[in-house]
Amino acid sequence: MTPEFTRNHFELFGLPxxxxxxxxxxxxAYRDLQGRVHPDRFASAxxxxxxxxxxxxxxxxxxxRTLRNPIDRARYLLALKGFDTGEESNxxxxxxxxxxxMEWRESVEDGRARHDANALExxxxxxxxxxxxxxxxLARALGGDRNYDAGCSLVRKLRFLDKIEAEIxxxxxxxxxxxxxxxxAASPKGNA
Amino acid sequence: xxxxxxxxPGESPEPHQRRLAVGIDLGTTHSLVAAVRSSSAxxxxxxxxxxxxxxxxxxxxxxxxxxxxxAGTRASDDPANTIASVKRFMGRGVADVAKYxxxxxxxxxxPGMVAIETAAGLRSPVQVSAEIxxxxxxxxxxxxxxxxxxxxxxxxxYFDDSQRQATxxxxxxxxxxxxxxxxxxxxxxxxxxxxxxxxxxxxxxxxGGGTFDLSILRLTRGVFEVLSTSGDSALGGDDFDQAIAVHxxxxxxxxxxxxxxxxxxxxxxxxxxxxxxxxxxxxxxxxLTWGQQLHLGLTRAExxxxxxxxxxxxxxxxxxALRDAGLAVEQIDGVVLVGGATRxxxxxxxxxxxxxxxxxxxxxxxxxxxxxxxxxANALAGNRAAGDDWLLLDVIPLSLGLETMGGLVEKVIxxxxxxxVARAQEFTTFKDGxxxxxxxxxxxxxELVSDCRSLARFELRGIPPMVAGAARIAVxxxxxxxxLLSVSARENTTGVSASVVVKPSxxxxxxEVATMLRDGFDHAQxxxxxxxxxxxxxxxxxxxxALRTAIAQDADLLSPEDRAALGAGTASVEVAxxxxxxxxxxxxxxxxxRLSEPFAGRRMDRSVSRALAGRRLDEVASK
Numbered sequence: 001m002t003p004e005f006t007r008n009h010f011e012l013f014g015l016p017x018x019x020x021x022x023x024x025x026x027x028x029a030y031r032d033l034q035g036r037v038h039p040d041r042f043a044s045a046x047x048x049x050x051x052x053x054x055x056x057x058x059x060x061x062x063x064x065r066t067l068r069n070p071i072d073r074a075r076y077l078l079a080l081k082g083f084d085t086g087e088e089s090n091x092x093x094x095x096x097x098x099x100x101x102m103e104w105r106e107s108v109e110d111g112r113a114r115h116d117a118n119a120l121e122x123x124x125x126x127x128x129x130x131x132x133x134x135x136x137x138l139a140r141a142l143g144g145d146r147n148y149d150a151g152c153s154l155v156r157k158l159r160f161l162d163k164i165e166a167e168i169x170x171x172x173x174x175x176x177x178x179x180x181x182x183x184x185a186a187s188p189k190g191n192a
Numbered sequence: 193x194x195x196x197x198x199x200x201p202g203e204s205p206e207p208h209q210r211r212l213a214v215g216i217d218l219g220t221t222h223s224l225v226a227a228v229r230s231s232s233a234x235x236x237x238x239x240x241x242x243x244x245x246x247x248x249x250x251x252x253x254x255x256x257x258x259x260x261x262x263a264g265t266r267a268s269d270d271p272a273n274t275i276a277s278v279k280r281f282m283g284r285g286v287a288d289v290a291k292y293x294x295x296x297x298x299x300x301x302x303p304g305m306v307a308i309e310t311a312a313g314l315r316s317p318v319q320v321s322a323e324i325x326x327x328x329x330x331x332x333x334x335x336x337x338x339x340x341x342x343x344x345x346x347x348x349x350y351f352d353d354s355q356r357q358a359t360x361x362x363x364x365x366x367x368x369x370x371x372x373x374x375x376x377x378x379x380x381x382x383x384x385x386x387x388x389x390x391x392x393x394x395x396x397x398x399x400g401g402g403t404f405d406l407s408i409l410r411l412t413r414g415v416f417e418v419l420s421t422s423g424d425s426a427l428g429g430d431d432f433d434q435a436i437a438v439h440x441x442x443x444x445x446x447x448x449x450x451x452x453x454x455x456x457x458x459x460x461x462x463x464x465x466x467x468x469x470x471x472x473x474x475x476x477x478x479x480l481t482w483g484q485q486l487h488l489g490l491t492r493a494e495x496x497x498x499x500x501x502x503x504x505x506x507x508x509x510x511x512x513a514l515r516d517a518g519l520a521v522e523q524i525d526g527v528v529l530v531g532g533a534t535r536x537x538x539x540x541x542x543x544x545x546x547x548x549x550x551x552x553x554x555x556x557x558x559x560x561x562x563x564x565x566x567x568x569a570n571a572l573a574g575n576r577a578a579g580d581d582w583l584l585l586d587v588i589p590l591s592l593g594l595e596t597m598g599g600l601v602e603k604v605i606x607x608x609x610x611x612x613v614a615r616a617q618e619f620t621t622f623k624d625g626x627x628x629x630x631x632x633x634x635x636x637x638x639e640l641v642s643d644c645r646s647l648a649r650f651e652l653r654g655i656p657p658m659v660a661g662a663a664r665i666a667v668x669x670x671x672x673x674x675x676l677l678s679v680s681a682r683e684n685t686t687g688v689s690a691s692v693v694v695k696p697s698x699x700x701x702x703x704e705v706a707t708m709l710r711d712g713f714d715h716a717q718x719x720x721x722x723x724x725x726x727x728x729x730x731x732x733x734x735x736x737x738a739l740r741t742a743i744a745q746d747a748d749l750l751s752p753e754d755r756a757a758l759g760a761g762t763a764s765v766e767v768a769x770x771x772x773x774x775x776x777x778x779x780x781x782x783x784x785x786r787l788s789e790p791f792a793g794r795r796m797d798r799s800v801s802r803a804l805a806g807r808r809l810d811e812v813a814s815k
Contacts, residue, residue, distance in 0.1 A: 012800075031415055033800065033803070034583060035583050036799055036800060037799075039612065040372070040568075040571070040572060043371050044211070044342070044734075046738050046739075046785055047735075047781075048788045048789040048791075051789060051792075052793045052796050056796055058613055058614045061609075061613055062613070062614070065609070065610070169515060173512075173515070
């Protein structure tokens with residue numbers, strides 16, 4: 001049997017159902033909960049209790065993972081409000097955002113082709129700034145403004161940023177792999 | 193067995209209830225067993241005072257089995273029956289072991305995992321490992337003076353599901369109650385962190401005999417949280433020996449050395465490698481099977497040059513772990529070295545160079561994993577002392593996914609997810625009237641199924657005929673706290689649902705373990721039945737005691753019907769416990785466990801609710 005979880009992720013941690021979450025408080029609540037329900041606490045208990053512990057710990061991990069990440073948290077909150085972010089189905093984006101996307105993508109390809117790690121790091125900083133800005137918009141849309149349609153659109157945009165950042169990371173990794181990162185310390189051949 | 197653990201996690205049982213629990217490091221080259229005695233963990237020595245047990249098993253033609261040093265002495269005269277580094281073959285197929293080059297064993301392709309033809313018959317790596325574990329279990333029971341309640345067995349963090357399952361099977365086969373499979377670098381972090389009361393973000397660099405792990409952990413206020421892990425389950429100190437042996441083969445023109453000569457070269461290579469840790473050059477004499485005497489030498493500089501590619505190979509996973517943890521090198525507060533192979537000076541230099549700090553080596557790199565496992569085992573057995581209330585949060589090392597159309601992998605659970613974790617993915621039919629669907633579970637990071645490891649295949653049958661795309665088939669992955677996966681699938685549009693739970697293909701069923709135990713000639717049937725009955729009675733008593741306590745505490749959570757049902761279940765267990773049929777008792781215990789699960793769930797819910805209410809009061813009070 002699966003336990004009936006009547007609480008949503010926020011309630012599970014005793015947090016208000018809101019986009020603004022104090023990370024320290026979330027972490028403390030998560031650790032408190034895991035401290036009570038983790039299977040390690042029940043390793044010598046009955047089979048039934050161990051099963052229940054695994055289900056609860058699984059649930060705590062899922063809730064923590066969702067609330068810790070701002071995009072996942074926003075998507076989850078929107079779903080609670082009855083809004084679907086439509087990331088798979090709704091791919092329409094404002095033209096200026098699409099232009100920006102294309103420029104970034106070209107820069108990634110360019111950086112990868114030229115093995116230019118500095119350019120890629122710079123690009124990641126630039127995207128990081130955009131991300132910070134969008135998070136602020138998202139906090140406003142889901143907070144005081146209660147503009148859930150805008151929230152959905154911001155979640156879709158942030159998903160794009162995630163993908164580009166992953167591409168940058170892949171490119172940086174490819175560059176790191178291609179250059180031997182380790183140089184032998186001075187030990188001329190054949191002496192002893 | 194106390195349900196009190198729900199409300200009082202720090203509670204320690206009475207001294208006479210203290211359960212004997214050990215930590216076992218089942219290593220590629222050496223294995224160790226450790227236990228917590230008088231509040232500190234220590235490795236348990238054999239009668240000669242040695243804590244390391246070489247992970248070598250020798251099978252004699254007369255059915256005799258030798259393990260450890262005795263087995264090691266047979267390596268050069270009877271290599272085909274002297275199995276060393278068996279950990280490399282756990283959960284692996286013929287194609288995997290071929291990568292290790294010339295080995296003196298007769299491998300046989302068996303379903304799921306290779307087997308080895310020995311003088312004593314066909315042996316699976318699980319059985320060979322079980323011999324090592326049995327030896328350690330006997331050592332522990334002798335030295336602790338009683339039967340073991342359970343053991344924590346360590347595995348490389350980068351072990352995949354098949355390798356983990358094989359390890360757990362080996363422990364069960366050795367008669368051990370596995371309290372937990374624990375990742376080796378995490379075990380080291382526990383020993384290190386508790387010993388030094390450390391706080392901060394640490395990298396554990398663990399190069400063992402045959403495996404390499406790099407884990408990033410955050411240690412804060414009694415919580416050990418693994419942020420990411422990476423590694424290579426086929427890279428270790430053994431490869432450095434191989435590199436030396438290959439170098440000598442080339443320089444001395446020994447291209448087609450026999451199995452026996454290979455073993456002699458490898459043994460000499462290991463000695464030379466170990467001496468090069470402190471000396472600038474080392475040499476060895478080897479007598480080949482045809483009588484030729486060889487004088488083999490190596491300087492440290494040569495050694496460092498021929499093994500530089502191996503050292504470099506550790507840096508890829510290191511970068512990956514940092515990236516997955518979202519951290520830069522500067523954010524690491526300390527680097528802990530684990531595994532005998534980290535004694536090599538050029539490896540230490542490389543690690544220090546990469547992390548830009550000197551690694552920590554204040555615990556014996558060969559013992560630290562077993563010590564950490566012992567501390568965890570002691571806690572899991574319920575022997576926590578007051579205030580000894582730390583929590584461990586570990587991750588899965590490799591993504592888990594499903595094969596979709598075109599041989600592509602759809603990831604269901606990404607790597608570095610904190611365990612236990614469950615995730616469901618929905619699929620649909622692609623043909624009208626399709627009534628069955630093949631489910632293929634894979635593990636790995638690559639896009640193509642063929643580049644990932646296949647864990648299990650099963651079919652979901654009995655889907656009601658519908659038009660293509662109408663069925664809603666939810667495939668659920670559950671990874672438990674040991675990092676082991678189970679998968680279930682169900683169709684749930686029509687109310688008609690079919691579901692199946694699979695064990696990955698390398699896992700042994702309980703029946704298979706029972707058969708293997710039966711094959712293990714050292715117990716008569718009557719002995720085994722008596723032992724099984726005694727174990728079941730202990731289980732039954734524990735369950736009944738726990739249930740009584742639970743009912744006393746939370747009687748209000750039970751309806752009269754619930755109480756009646758639990759009463760009937762309790763009565764059947766009591767009746768079966770007075771009988772002599774261990775199977776009947778097991779069935780009664782299982783039935784009562786199932787019956788009591790909703791109650792256990794409600795109790796957990798109450799415990800959580802009280803905690804939440806308590807926190808709110810605290811907040812009010814502090815404002």
